[in-house]
Amino acid sequence: MSTTPTLPAYQRVKQHVLERIQNGQWKEGDAIPGEEALAREFGVSRMTVNRAIRELSDEQIVERVQGSGTYVAQQKYQSTLVAIRNIAEEIAARGHQHRSELHRLERVKAGEALGRAFGVKPEATLFHSVVVHFENGQPIQVEDRHVNPEVAPDYLAQDFTTQTPNAYLMRVAPLQGVSFAIEACLPPAGIDEMLAMPANEPCLVLRRQTRSMGRVASVAAMWHPASRYQFTGSF
Numbered sequence: 001m002s003t004t005p006t007l008p009a010y011q012r013v014k015q016h017v018l019e020r021i022q023n024g025q026w027k028e029g030d031a032i033p034g035e036e037a038l039a040r041e042f043g044v045s046r047m048t049v050n051r052a053i054r055e056l057s058d059e060q061i062v063e064r065v066q067g068s069g070t071y072v073a074q075q076k077y078q079s080t081l082v083a084i085r086n087i088a089e090e091i092a093a094r095g096h097q098h099r100s101e102l103h104r105l106e107r108v109k110a111g112e113a114l115g116r117a118f119g120v121k122p123e124a125t126l127f128h129s130v131v132v133h134f135e136n137g138q139p140i141q142v143e144d145r146h147v148n149p150e151v152a153p154d155y156l157a158q159d160f161t162t163q164t165p166n167a168y169l170m171r172v173a174p175l176q177g178v179s180f181a182i183e184a185c186l187p188p189a190g191i192d193e194m195l196a197m198p199a200n201e202p203c204l205v206l207r208r209q210t211r212s213m214g215r216v217a218s219v220a221a222m223w224h225p226a227s228r229y230q231f232t233g234s235f
Helices: 009-022 035-042 046-058 087-093 111-118 165-172
Strands: 062-065 069-072 098-109 125-135 138-147 177-185 203-212 215-225
Touching: 009 035, 009 046, 035 046, 046 062, 087 098, 087 125, 111 215, 138 165, 165 215
Parallel strands: none
Antiparallel strands: 062 069, 098 125, 125 138, 138 215, 177 203, 203 215
16 A cells, blocks of 8 residues: 555654565564655654654564664564454354345444544544344344544445455455454344344454554454354463
């Protein structure tokens, strides 16, 4: 993905560095150009470049060594109980058949809560999808996902009955980091109907935030009937 001229100057520098790391041009342990060189290349102040490099250092993308320079850091990914896995592949691995139904695909305003989660203004536009995933004809997951248009500008043009949102995003927005939480709660109105659940049956909800290209890429809530689904994993 090329840098976007409308981005703030420090973000253009930051994205430039990220792109070269993600495409393998700069590998782990490689020195990246100094702040003065980047300032000349982008026609910005050294203070602007310093902000970009400082943020990348805070995110553990690069490592600053005093008196030596800045280097591509060893990329660290947290081991979690929940793999970032395409649910269609997960179902196929069990020898079962997957299909999906698209219930919603739209532009929405971020609002206060999602604005904070994505680090954008409340009036900013996000993409929103709701997809129900079936295993052997039985609904097992409602995927309610918001996506940052800056990392997946063509999201609304996709056919999510033939590919999952996860598969598409993993292709166009390489995973940089993830955080998640799992809770048990009663589903809101509409979710229980999509999952064909009896009244008062709880769901297991996976709430997951992914990062790509130095920004939040997606925020998703995946609802599963507790009687039909379990999370497993090992370290």
